[in-house]
Amino acid sequence: MKIAIFTPNYAPEMGACAHRVTYMAESFAKDGHKVKVFTHLPHYPQGKVYRGYRYRLFHKSVHKGVEIYRYPTWASHSLKAWQRAVAMLFSVLAMLLCLPTFLRFRPDWVWAQSPPLPIAMLGFGCAKLAKAAFALNISDLWTEVLNVFGVLSNSHLLFKALRKVEIFLYKNADLAIGQSQEICNYIQDYRNKKQSILLYRNGIHTQNFTHLDYKEKTEIYQIIYTGLIGNAQGLLDLCQSLNFSDLGAALHIYGSGGERAALAQYVKHNKHKGIYLHEPVSKKQIPQLLAKHDAVLIPQRKHIIGTVPSKLYEAMAVGLPIFLIGKGEAAQLLKEYPKAYIMEGGDIGQLKMAITNAIKNQVSVKNTDTHIQKFEVTDFYKILIYQLEQLKKL
Numbered sequence: 001m002k003i004a005i006f007t008p009n010y011a012p013e014m015g016a017c018a019h020r021v022t023y024m025a026e027s028f029a030k031d032g033h034k035v036k037v038f039t040h041l042p043h044y045p046q047g048k049v050y051r052g053y054r055y056r057l058f059h060k061s062v063h064k065g066v067e068i069y070r071y072p073t074w075a076s077h078s079l080k081a082w083q084r085a086v087a088m089l090f091s092v093l094a095m096l097l098c099l100p101t102f103l104r105f106r107p108d109w110v111w112a113q114s115p116p117l118p119i120a121m122l123g124f125g126c127a128k129l130a131k132a133a134f135a136l137n138i139s140d141l142w143t144e145v146l147n148v149f150g151v152l153s154n155s156h157l158l159f160k161a162l163r164k165v166e167i168f169l170y171k172n173a174d175l176a177i178g179q180s181q182e183i184c185n186y187i188q189d190y191r192n193k194k195q196s197i198l199l200y201r202n203g204i205h206t207q208n209f210t211h212l213d214y215k216e217k218t219e220i221y222q223i224i225y226t227g228l229i230g231n232a233q234g235l236l237d238l239c240q241s242l243n244f245s246d247l248g249a250a251l252h253i254y255g256s257g258g259e260r261a262a263l264a265q266y267v268k269h270n271k272h273k274g275i276y277l278h279e280p281v282s283k284k285q286i287p288q289l290l291a292k293h294d295a296v297l298i299p300q301r302k303h304i305i306g307t308v309p310s311k312l313y314e315a316m317a318v319g320l321p322i323f324l325i326g327k328g329e330a331a332q333l334l335k336e337y338p339k340a341y342i343m344e345g346g347d348i349g350q351l352k353m354a355i356t357n358a359i360k361n362q363v364s365v366k367n368t369d370t371h372i373q374k375f376e377v378t379d380f381y382k383i384l385i386y387q388l389e390q391l392k393k394l
Contacts, residue, residue: 001028001033001034001108001109002033002034002035002105002106002107002109003028003033003034003035003036003107003108003109003110004035004036004038004102004105004107004110004111004123004126004132005021005025005035005036005039005110005111005112005113006038006039006095006110006111006112006113006122006123006126007021007037007038007039007113007119008039008040008044008073008091008113008115008116008119009021009039009040009042009044009113010025010037010039010042010068010070011063012050013042013043013044013045013050014044014045014256014280014282014283015044015045015227015228016139016179016202016310017044017113017139018044019202019283019310020139020179020200020202021037021137024111025037025066026065026066028066029064029065029066030064030065034105035066035067036066036067036068036069036101036102036105036107037066037067037068037069038069038071038095038098038102039069039071040070040071040073040091040095041053041054041056041059041070041071041072041073042070043073045228045229045230045255045256045257046256046257047258049073053070056070057071057072057097058070058071058097069098069101071094071095071097071098072090072091072094073091073094074086074087074090074091088116088118089118091116091118091119092118092119092121092122095119099126102126102129102130103129103130105130106130106132107130107132108132108133109132109133109134109135110123110124110127110132110134110135111123111135111137112124112127112135112137113139114136114137114138114142114166114169115139115140115142115145116142117142117162117165117166117169120136120169121165121169124136124169124172124173134172134173134174134175135173135174135175135176135177136169136170136173136175136176136177137177137200138177138178138179138183138187138306139179140183140306140307141166141183141186141304141305141306142162142166143159143162143163143166144304144305144306145232145304146159146162147159148302148303148304149231149232149301149302167190170187170190171190171191173195174195174196175196175197175198176191176195176196176197176198177197177198177199177200178197178199178200179200179201179202179308180201180306180307180329181199181329182305182306182308182328183305184197184198186305186306201308201313202308202310202313208284208287209287209314209317209318212288212291212318213288213291213292214291214292215291215292215293217362220248220249220250220274221247221248221249221250221294221295221359221362222249222250222252222292222293222294222295223244223249223250223251223252223294223295223297223323223355224251224252224253224254224289224290224293224295224296224297225251225252225254225255225296225299226254226255226280226281226289226290226311226314227254227255227309227310227311228255228256228257229253229255229256229258229260229263230258230259231258231259231301232300232301232302232304233257233259233299233300233301234299234300234301234325235253235259235263235299236259236262236263236266237301238299238348238351239251239263239266239267239273239275240266241348242273242348242351242352243272243273243274244273244274244275244355245272245274247352247355247356247359248359249274249355249359250274250275250276251275251276251297252276252278252293253275253276253277253278254278254279254280254281254289255280256279256280260277263277264277286311287314287317287318290314290315290318290320291318293320294320294321294358294362295320295321295323295355296311296314296315296320296321296322296323297323297325298311298312298315298322298323298324298325298326298330299325299326300324300325300330303326303327303328304328305328306328306329307326307330308328308329308330308333309330312324312330312333312334316334316337319339320339321340321341321358322337322339322340322341323341323343323351323354323355324341324342325343325351326342326344327342327344331344341358
């Protein structure tokens with residue numbers, strides 16, 4: 001089978017989207033399928049193109065059997081609607097350079113990542129040109145995200161246009177794949193009962209969570225956060241509101257994003273608060289890094305339907321206590337986990353009390369087969385290939 005993938009992010013970029021799509025592409029190739037990925041020059045989450053890729057109009061490489069074609073992008077962290085619109089328009093126009101290569105390839109399936117919607121729409125259009133089937137991989141309900149964070153109001157013309165595109169894609173994809181049950185339930189309203197929807201959580205790979213070297217108990221309670229440092233997480237506000245040293249704790253932050261520079265300045269001038277900012281680490285390093293800490297912090301500034309941070313699965317697999325500031329499906333998943341402290345209201349006072357209680361009632365940290373196997377995703381691509389083959393026969 002020949003598969004073309006349209007995505008805004010791909011390795012060596014970090015983040016759930018890049019990891020998820022890279023894993024699927026490499027799994028397809030390993031299974032003997034021909035795979036081409038059409039994406040941008042790597043820029044996420046820093047908001048600027050990586051060194052080694054700058055000032056290029058095009059970059060081609062082959063890694064683990066996957067052919068990767070990269071095109072320019074307008075990398076930006078801006079929350080202004082007009083800047084977002086210009087950046088999206090530029091990025092999708094640059095991706096049109098892939099058309100000659102795509103049409104020569106003539107794939108059986110086109111897999112497109114959403115968000116962003118323009119890239120997904122380009123994937124849909126290319127699928128029609130090649131008379132290929134179309135699979136839509138949905139990580140977020142994008143218009144909901146833009147509205148919740150005040151980027152676009154639901155009365156804005158751009159919001160209404162994007163909303164129509166979003167619903168069109170949900171209705172017309174031959175196969176829809178959601179990263180959470182909330183997303184699957186949401187898009188089901190726009191699809192008939194015969195149209196397939198698959199739940200594909202970010203999950204974990206079990207081989208990365210065995211034989212970990214766990215931290216010995218120390219006087220200072222070590223809390224870790226790994227991931228994006230942006231508006232959606234609200235880490236800067238959290239750090240400004242809480243003194244971890246006063247609680248007998250320390251917060252270690254590993255990551256990058258739009259708020260990293262501001263957070264770095266705050267940490268530099270407030271060393272007494274027990275907050276430490278580190279460089280981001282690779283996905284493979286995270287299990288052992290988590291095991292060297294006492295607990296994991298997972299903050300969400302606002303609730304977005306369908307959002308389940310991938311770090312939640314990693315923390316459960318390691319067996320660490322989890323401080324979740326958020327609600328929705330993430331909170332529901334954690335209600336079955338005995339070491340969870342859930343603060344649905346996002347109140348800093350609740351977090352302070354939760355950390356105090358966790359320090360007072362420290363339990364042994366150890367991963368369990370139950371939690372590891374529950375979110376295992378290693379063989380998902382085989383299920384997906386079966387679905388693609390069955391739908392292709394229709």
